[in-house]
Amino acid sequence: MSKDNQQEQEIFTNAEETGTEEELEQEVLEEEQSEDNELEKLKQEYDELNNRLLRLQADYDNFRRRTMKEREADRKYKSQDLVTELVPVLDNFDRALKVDVEGDAAKGFIDGMKMVYQQFKAALEKEGVEEIKAEGEAFDPHLHQAVMQDNDENYDSNVVIEEMQKGYKLKDRVIRPAMVKVNQ
Known part of the structure; x- marks a missing residue:
């Protein structure tokens, strides 16, 4: 019986390891998805900040041009x-x-x-x-x-x-x- 017990123990250990491996795979997948989501959020935030920067630069350029025209008109x-x-x-x-x-x-x-x-x-x-x-x-x-x-x-x-x-x-x-x- 001890041989039977030993086989049962191995089967049980293998089953636990398989369950643990599946859980580990699931955890790894969830972590990867979480990282992908976070990466996607960071990309969106980067795009938003980049667009905002471009708009601010365009506004500043327009402001500079407008003030230069006003100065020229004042001088003229x-x-x-x-x-x-x-x-x-x-x-x-x-x-x-x-x-x-x-x-x-x-x-x-x-x-x-x-x-x-x-x-x-x-x-x-x-x-x-x-x-x-x-x-x-x-x-x-x-x-x-x-x-x-x-x-x-x-x-x-x-x-x-x-x-x-x-x-x-x-x-x-x-x-x-x-x-x-x-x-x-």
């Missing part, structure tokens, strides 16, 4: 406020120079005023200020402000007949539109 139009204040001075010069005077002293004074006026206009032109051409040009609501209309057969329709007040631009920006009379 830095003198706009000053020019806006000086445009009425140009108008007053124009009016003063149109007055008829008599006498040599007055003519000498007017000649001096003309030189100052030309120098003043040259300084403004150097900054990018230019007069808006109006008379004889097609009416453009972006450049001209129609204050009167007339029906003159010598001009085409929608053409500026007369300039009432000069308009000015600073580079490509209108400072003041020209006040004009337009043909119907």
Whole structure:
């Protein structure tokens, strides 16, 4: 019987080992699945963080470009406020120079005023200020402000007949539109 007991014991031990091996295999499989799941989560987290980084870099690049454009515009139009204040001075010069005077002293004074006026206009032109051409040009609501209309057969329709007040631009920006009379 001892031989039988020994065989039974071996069978029982083999059965235990087989059960233990199956359990070990099951544990190893579960561990591998757990590691795979964790690896998949880490990959997703990596992808999310990478996408977030790319979006932040794009936002930063857009911010840099936008601020550079704003700085360029600020530099380009830095003198706009000053020019806006000086445009009425140009108008007053124009009016003063149109007055008829008599006498040599007055003519000498007017000649001096003309030189100052030309120098003043040259300084403004150097900054990018230019007069808006109006008379004889097609009416453009972006450049001209129609204050009167007339029906003159010598001009085409929608053409500026007369300039009432000069308009000015600073580079490509209108400072003041020209006040004009337009043909119907």
